[in-house]
Amino acid sequence: MRIGGYEFSEGARFQSGAHPNAKAVGEHLELLRKQFKGELTPQDVLADARHDNSPLHSFFEWDDGAAAEQHRLAQARGLIRSVVAIYVDEERVKPAVRTKMFVHVNEPSAPHYREASHAMSQTKTRKLVLQRAWGELQAWRRRYKDLKEFAGLFDVIDEAEKSIKYKN
Structure with a gap:
């Protein structure tokens, strides 16, 4: 089988300023995959995207301060999502219940x-x-x-x- 085209997955979100051309991105990632003997890593993608002429460049925040802030916001979202509450029955008749x-x-x-x-x-x-x-x-x-x-x-x-x- 061969790849007949590319599209972005449903719900995919990109930073503002990104040029969402699924065909260009898909073809470029496939080129990188072949270049790296069939294996593609995030480090490979980032290294390529650092070049202004890469079709992947616009998908990344290159201002280090803004990128750090975005990373910290992602960490904050992860922290919020990771907390589990343990609800206990005041009369201790029912077992404790763990939930997000x-x-x-x-x-x-x-x-x-x-x-x-x-x-x-x-x-x-x-x-x-x-x-x-x-x-x-x-x-x-x-x-x-x-x-x-x-x-x-x-x-x-x-x-x-x-x-x-x-x-x-």
């Missing part, structure tokens, strides 16, 4: 993180969280649709879809 402390609420005007139980107790934010979760599940399914080992899981997803209220 925060969920991402993708409100169009102001995306943010909210304490999970609060977000899920509000109709509007609950719908946004469930829509995002459903979209991520569907993206995962599309990504791995060709792996027959997951066929049974896909059947379960199809069955669950019948009762899901908050699909995109």
